[in-house]
Amino acid sequence: MQAGEWNLALETLCNILIEEEIPINFKAYELLQEVGNILNMERDTWEMLKVHVTP
Known part of the structure; x- marks a missing residue:
């Protein structure tokens, strides 16, 4: 992150x-998704995390 490599960091x-x-909670998943969208990243980057979302 210090080098400005936000996409690589995410x-x-x-x-x-x-x-x-x-495991991550749904709010954390939403935040990862939001950042990924802001950075114009492929959805695959965070979509595989869905199975780790806890209620």
Whole structure:
């Protein structure tokens, strides 16, 4: 993030959450989705996190 690589930072965060099967709440998922949309990223970046969303 310090280097201005926002897309890479979000992609890395999502990959870690997916690989480590870390549960996230719906609000966190929405925030990741919002940031991804602002950065014009592919939806696949965060969509795979849906299975890790807890109620």
